[in-house]
Amino acid sequence: MIEDIKKEALELIRSAKDSAAVERLRIRFLGRKGEISKILRSLKDLSVKERQTVGPVAQQLKKDIERLIQEKTAVFSKSIQQGLPGIDITMPGKKIKIGYLHPLTLIEKEIRGIFKAMNFSVVEGPEVETEYYNFDALNIPKNHPARDMWDTFWLQNSQQLTSDKEQLTKGQESKVKGQMLLRTHTSPVQIRYMETHKPPFQIIVPGRVFRYEATDASHEINFYQIEGLMVGKTVTLANFKFVIQEFFKRLFRSDIEIRFRPSYFPFVEPGLEVDIRCIKCGGRGCGICKDSGWLEVMGAGMVHPRVFEAAHYNPRDFQGFAFGLGLERMAMIKYNIPDIRLFYSGDLRFIQQF
Ligand SMILES: [Zn+2]
Numbered sequence: 001m002i003e004d005i006k007k008e009a010l011e012l013i014r015s016a017k018d019s020a021a022v023e024r025l026r027i028r029f030l031g032r033k034g035e036i037s038k039i040l041r042s043l044k045d046l047s048v049k050e051r052q053t054v055g056p057v058a059q060q061l062k063k064d065i066e067r068l069i070q071e072k073t074a075v076f077s078k079s080i081q082q083g084l085p086g087i088d089i090t091m092p093g094k095k096i097k098i099g100y101l102h103p104l105t106l107i108e109k110e111i112r113g114i115f116k117a118m119n120f121s122v123v124e125g126p127e128v129e130t131e132y133y134n135f136d137a138l139n140i141p142k143n144h145p146a147r148d149m150w151d152t153f154w155l156q157n158s159q160q161l162t163s164d165k166e167q168l169t170k171g172q173e174s175k176v177k178g179q180m181l182l183r184t185h186t187s188p189v190q191i192r193y194m195e196t197h198k199p200p201f202q203i204i205v206p207g208r209v210f211r212y213e214a215t216d217a218s219h220e221i222n223f224y225q226i227e228g229l230m231v232g233k234t235v236t237l238a239n240f241k242f243v244i245q246e247f248f249k250r251l252f253r254s255d256i257e258i259r260f261r262p263s264y265f266p267f268v269e270p271g272l273e274v275d276i277r278c279i280k281c282g283g284r285g286c287g288i289c290k291d292s293g294w295l296e297v298m299g300a301g302m303v304h305p306r307v308f309e310a311a312h313y314n315p316r317d318f319q320g321f322a323f324g325l326g327l328e329r330m331a332m333i334k335y336n337i338p339d340i341r342l343f344y345s346g347d348l349r350f351i352q353q354f
Contacts, residue, residue, distance in 0.1 A: 002054070005035055006061050013068050018087060019076040026069050036062050103354045104224055104343055107331040108206055111226055114250045115204045118243060120228070123203045125189035127210075128155065131178030133188035137310035138267040142178075146266045150184035151212040182210035186227035187267060190303075190322060193229070194311030199318050200232035206327070217339045224327035229303070231313075231320030237272075237302060240321040244300070248276055252334065257283075259294065268301025268322060279333055288333075295333060298325035 009029050016022045029036050039058045043051050072088070079089050101109075112122055140146050189205040205227035213219055230239065241260075248256040257277040265271045276297050278289035285291035300323035305315035328340050335354070337343075342350050 002039065002057055002061060005029075005039075006064070009035075009061075009065050010068060013065065013072055016072060016088070017091075019073060019080075022069055022072050022076070029065050030062065030069075036065065100351050100354055102343070102351060103331045103335055103337070104327055106354060107327055107334060108224065108226070110251065111247075111327070111330070112204070112206065114247055115228070117250075118202075118246065120202045120204050120230075123189060123193055123205050124207060125183075125186070125192050125205060127183055127208055129181055129183040129188050131181060133191050134181055134183050134185070136178070137191040137307070138187050139304050139306040139310075140266045144266070146264075152184050153182040153210050153212050155180040155182070183207075184211055185209050185324060186225045187322070187324065189227060190229050190267075190307065191311050194231070194308075194313060199313075199320070200235075202228075202230035204228050215341060217341070220328070220340050220344060223340070225324050226327060228323045229320060230322075231303065231318050233318060235320045237321060240300060240323070244274060244298075244323065248297075251330070252279060263299060263301075265299055265301060267304050267307050269304045271299070271301035274298045274300055274323070280336075297329065297333070298323050300324070 009025070013022065013025050016025060028034055031037065036058065039054075040062070043055055043058070046054060075088055075090055079087055116122065134152075135141070135147060135150075140150075186205045186207045186209060189207070193201075193203060193205075205225075207225060207227075208222055209225050210222045211219075213221065215221060228243075230243070237260075241258075245256075245258055248258060256279075259275050260272045261275065263271045263273040274297055275294040277283045278286060278293050278295050280286050280288045281293065283293035285293050289295055300321060303320045303322050308315040308318060328343055331337060331343070332340065
């Protein structure tokens, strides 16, 4: 029975939250009618033998409780002296749950930082686009076979969005003509930016894009791109090579070998693909690079004269490079993520690793 009281008393006093609670416990156990006092008083009714065993235990318990109450009171009066309310500052605090940044947020932040350090501005554009900005102005006219490269989500209510046609000038009308769509790439922002700015400039355009296609380990119906555009009087592919080499060096924090391969995109001429030496195997060949030793990471090229014309630049006055890369692809390479669908699965076990 004494053991039970001891256990309860010590536990209660230890977890007391303020000095008033300690005082209540002092009265409950040590007060005149307190539980310990009662035991001590009842000793006289016991036999001599019982008294010899119970007595010292009860006395010891009384001392233990007194000492603990003293310690506890000291803690509270100390916190009051320090200007804190009478709380036990030695009690363990409640753990606050903190969130995690999504790996796509992390990589976008890092890429923005790298380009900003190289004097690029960050520009954004609408996710719902007109056919004009998404295709026509980028030298991908209707019925052009190249349009098949972009499987598109078309919007049905395009008529509403393009009402008030009477108030539009002829030039404006051609830009809203055609159906509305979910942009298939961030490239329309190139045109939108050039329409309102004069070179020289260098921008990056991070943003969400949409493709009407089946999902698998490397394809999603929506994903994130970063577009780059640098225009001036003398901007060449040599400038691009430097910028992009510097970018990969900073992103992967090591000297990364890159190579250019000729390729075709309607809005650039010449067009090229950029590969980097496989991060995983260093070029010897592995599953990630499909034994080629190289990873495809972006499309790029010199801006096509027709694109400049669409933005009312004289292509003889200016030249520049453009590039586009997939954020998911970068994150998959950098963080060693095997499946693009993980980014959108909402699985906390995935997110909590970052
Ligand atoms: Zn490899």
